Amino acid sequence: MIRLDAVLVALAVASGLGVVASQHQARKLFVQLEREQNRAHGLEVEWGQLQLEQSTWATHARVEKLAREKLGMRPPAPAQVITVEPQ
Amino acid sequence: MMKSQRTVTFNHNPLLKRDLPMWRPRFVLFALLAGSVTLAGRAFYLQGVNHDFLQAKGESRYARILEVPATRGRITDRNGDILAVSAPVRSIWAIPSDAKLEPADARKLAALLEMNVRELNDKLGTARDFVYLKRQLSPEVAQRIVDLKLPGIHQQQEYRRYYPSGDVTAHMLGFTNVEDKGQEGIELTFEKQLAGRPGARRVIKDRRGQVVEDLEAIRAPRDGEDVTLSMDSKIQYVAWSALRDAMTTHKAKAGAAVVLDARTGEVLALANAPTYNPNNRADLTGEQLRNRVFTDTYEPGSIMKPFIVSMALDRGKVKPNTPIDTSGGRMTIGTATISDAHRHGVLTVTEVIQKSSNIGTAKIALQFSPEEMWKLFDQVGFGTPLNMGFPGEASGRLRPAKTWRPIEQATMSYGHGISVSLIQMVRGYLAFARDGEIVPLSLTKLEGPPAAGRRIYSPETAREMRAMLEMASAPGGTAPQAQVAGYRVAGKTGTAIKLEGGRYVKKYVASYVGFAPVSNPRLVVGVMIDEPSAGQYYGGTVAAPVFARIVEGSLRTMGVAPDAPRTTLQLARKPGDAAQQVRENM
Numbered sequence: 125m126i127r128l129d130a131v132l133v134a135l136a137v138a139s140g141l142g143v144v145a146s147q148h149q150a151r152k153l154f155v156q157l158e159r160e161q162n163r164a165h166g167l168e169v170e171w172g173q174l175q176l177e178q179s180t181w182a183t184h185a186r187v188e189k190l191a192r193e194k195l196g197m198r199p200p201a202p203a204q205v206i207t208v209e210p211q
Numbered sequence: 212m213m214k215s216q217r218t219v220t221f222n223h224n225p226l227l228k229r230d231l232p233m234w235r236p237r238f239v240l241f242a243l244l245a246g247s248v249t250l251a252g253r254a255f256y257l258q259g260v261n262h263d264f265l266q267a268k269g270e271s272r273y274a275r276i277l278e279v280p281a282t283r284g285r286i287t288d289r290n291g292d293i294l295a296v297s298a299p300v301r302s303i304w305a306i307p308s309d310a311k312l313e314p315a316d317a318r319k320l321a322a323l324l325e326m327n328v329r330e331l332n333d334k335l336g337t338a339r340d341f342v343y344l345k346r347q348l349s350p351e352v353a354q355r356i357v358d359l360k361l362p363g364i365h366q367q368q369e370y371r372r373y374y375p376s377g378d379v380t381a382h383m384l385g386f387t388n389v390e391d392k393g394q395e396g397i398e399l400t401f402e403k404q405l406a407g408r409p410g411a412r413r414v415i416k417d418r419r420g421q422v423v424e425d426l427e428a429i430r431a432p433r434d435g436e437d438v439t440l441s442m443d444s445k446i447q448y449v450a451w452s453a454l455r456d457a458m459t460t461h462k463a464k465a466g467a468a469v470v471l472d473a474r475t476g477e478v479l480a481l482a483n484a485p486t487y488n489p490n491n492r493a494d495l496t497g498e499q500l501r502n503r504v505f506t507d508t509y510e511p512g513s514i515m516k517p518f519i520v521s522m523a524l525d526r527g528k529v530k531p532n533t534p535i536d537t538s539g540g541r542m543t544i545g546t547a548t549i550s551d552a553h554r555h556g557v558l559t560v561t562e563v564i565q566k567s568s569n570i571g572t573a574k575i576a577l578q579f580s581p582e583e584m585w586k587l588f589d590q591v592g593f594g595t596p597l598n599m600g601f602p603g604e605a606s607g608r609l610r611p612a613k614t615w616r617p618i619e620q621a622t623m624s625y626g627h628g629i630s631v632s633l634i635q636m637v638r639g640y641l642a643f644a645r646d647g648e649i650v651p652l653s654l655t656k657l658e659g660p661p662a663a664g665r666r667i668y669s670p671e672t673a674r675e676m677r678a679m680l681e682m683a684s685a686p687g688g689t690a691p692q693a694q695v696a697g698y699r700v701a702g703k704t705g706t707a708i709k710l711e712g713g714r715y716v717k718k719y720v721a722s723y724v725g726f727a728p729v730s731n732p733r734l735v736v737g738v739m740i741d742e743p744s745a746g747q748y749y750g751g752t753v754a755a756p757v758f759a760r761i762v763e764g765s766l767r768t769m770g771v772a773p774d775a776p777r778t779t780l781q782l783a784r785k786p787g788d789a790a791q792q793v794r795e796n797m
Contacts, residue, residue: 151423158422169350172282172298179293179375184448199767202696207772 273415274426280368281407283391284435286384286398288444289477289656295384295398297370297391301353302346307335309363316361323356324348346389347371372398374489376444379451382483382502383442385602386492396502397440397654400600407435439656441477446470449764450480454738457757458484461743467503468757469637470765471735473726475661476641476650479734479765503739506603508630512707513567513689513750514724515626515636517643517676519576520564522587525672528578531561531679537570547618549573564679565688567704569625576624577617584620585612590667591639591649593631599654607631626705633722637737640724643677643701644732646670677701681729690723690751695763697773699729702736702758704750709742718742723754727762730774736761 191197257265286295303324312320312335321331324345334342346369348356353366372387374380385396392406393399410432415424450468458466463484470480487499501507523529540554551569555562563571576584588594594609608630615623622628634652641649647668650661668676680701684693690704702725709718724737738754738761747753 154424168282169299172296175293176296176298176373176375179296182292183376184379184445185452188448202773205697205773 273417274413275416276411276413276429277422279410279412279432280370281409281432281434283370283372283387283407284405284437286405286438286440288440288442288447289479290443291439292444294376294380294440294442294444295372295374297372299350300347300369300371301350301366302369303344303348303353303356303364303366305335305342305344305365306340306363307337307342308340310335310361311363312361316359319359320356320361320364323352323359372489376447377490378486378488379448379482380442380444381486381489382504383440383447383481384489386489395500395602397438399602400654401438404438405435408433441472441475441479441653441656442481443479443765443768445768446761446765447480447482449768450736450761451482451486453757453760453764454482454484456760457738457740457753460745461740461747461753462745463740463753464742464744465498465501465503466738466740466757467507467633468736468738468761469504469634470761471637471641471652473641473644473732473735475657476638476652476664477657477661478652478654480761502601502603503741504633505601506605506632508605508607508632509720509739509741510629510707510710511626511631511636511722512705512720513569513625514703514705514722515629515631516564516567516572516624517680517703518587518591518639519572519579519584519624520560520679521643521668521672521676522583523575523578524560524675525668529560529575531675532559534559535563535568535571535574537563537568537574540570542570542573544573544618544621545616549618549621561679561682564676564703565682567683567689572625573621577621581612581615581620584623585609585615587667588623588629590665591642592635593629593639597634597638597652599652601654605632607635626707633737633739636722636724637735640702640726640735640737642667643673643680644726644735645673647673677726677729677732680725684725684755689749690755692751693723693725693755693758695727695759695766697775698727698762698766698771699775700727700759700762701725701729702755704755706748706750719748721748721750721753723750723758725758725762727766728771728774733769733771734762734765736765 280299283297285293285297288294317328317331321328324331326345331344334344344364356364356366369389370391372391374384374386381396383396385398385400386394387398388394393402398405408430411429413426413429414422415426417423450470454466454468457463466484468480468482469478471477472479481502481504483501483503485499487495520529524531529535534557536557537551537555539556540551542549549569553566555566555568555571558566558568558571560571560575562568563575588609594607596604596606598604619628638649638652641664645664647670648664648666650664653661678701680703681699682688683704684690684700684702690702693700693702693704702723705720705722705724707720707722708715709720710716711718720739720741721743722737722739724735726732726735736758738757740753740757743753
């Protein structure tokens, strides 16, 4: 009788410790997940900002200004255009 | 002794052998019983009856519902270039009663918020529970505020919309308000699609406010969908800059330009002037905000003429070479007289369009009944909104045919007494560019072929009208300045007198609607310049050059092969030749 009791108590204690351990594990993993999700969000945000920056640099007005003033480009005169017919 | 002691049990202990009245143990027993019944009852009440309420109360001490933000969809042009994107920003708010700042901290905070200390203290001195200190700060600045670790100062994440192309695409895109909800333009039209739906989740927070456990996701966040416009940002830029330059040259009050893809009915560009910068709307006026392409209707003038002449061709009433006597420039209907700006004698139908004769057009129009003319205008779409979902779309004004007097029928044929919006007019010209058919317009990029169109004219009629309109844009027509190097163009000028308070005043709207290349139309372009006041006011001299610039730039961008021999081009570009002398009528 006493032996059975001892076994049951041991089992109960073991399962109790198991619950504590797995709870702790779950919290740790959750914190990790949280951190990764934040990182993903941060990267998403950065991507948006980079896209914004790229399209700001690529504004047509800016490109035209640079092409004309810095690179000395201009639209070709009609006589300079040669049209290639697809065969 | 030892033995006897061992055998004495508790009950037989001689020390306890005392006579007690019977009620005493009974009373104690009863009291204990009553106590335990009360406890059991209470326990049952708490655990059984009131369980859910208490559970919820307890949970609310540590469980919190957090909102998971969702981003608004991006708007891109047809080639995927970003036109509008939401970037996260932070708003700083405070609970004034908690925010007891040291003067040094207040100075630091004020510097980061770019406001002076007095202003900040005023905000923190209010009796309210909640006050925004500053909205839409960049995340970097917000982080530095977090690092100050000030009591009672909190922040929340929000999104702000950025428009990299700024004033170029302002009227097409519209803008959102501080809550990131669409207010104008595409942002409002496609609000449902663009708007994200924030999610929610329940979490457990510890004493320091850190999330320790996710209980459940109540709702997953759904990011807004991206919208791909039919707009081509290169063509848009070309249209916008051509319009802007014309506005300056002609000191005009306002202007608008729209470019359609003739094959699909997609709107490739839509520009307005004056415009505004959607990224900084501090001092915005209604004039700047107006999207004239959709919301303004005006009496279009001569650009209306091809519709009625085409109907006459279609029904076989006239042929391109039928002579029309324009009576030396004046014609009387009832008590009113209409006139041409320049006297012409007998003109062919082609020449009526080419030289834009009011009398010639009116004579052709009067061969029809008012009902027939009304039906044509209705089919082309005048008088009914396009229902593209664009905010503030105007329907224009087309009165029922029964109320038309003959003089009105005559003036309507050349675009007076009827009002339309520029987009309606340009859409109508699809009939000429597309072999007699009008297709529904689209603001978004089409993946398949356009929806079924509506046939207005036969393909032969459309071809004949294209030839006439090409002549109108050639030397000898009203708009030689519409010519483009390398491409054949066709179109019609309009110079309408403005109606103010029921009277015609000496103010003009110059317009030009045309298409190119004529051999296989790809673009339909409409230009409208309101009140040009630098001397020139004819559609052929004010609006046609804008058309030419837009067509030239757009066709090059699209890589359309030139269809005009080069020799004639040099001629067209030379100013001051015979073409200049041909002026147009109203």
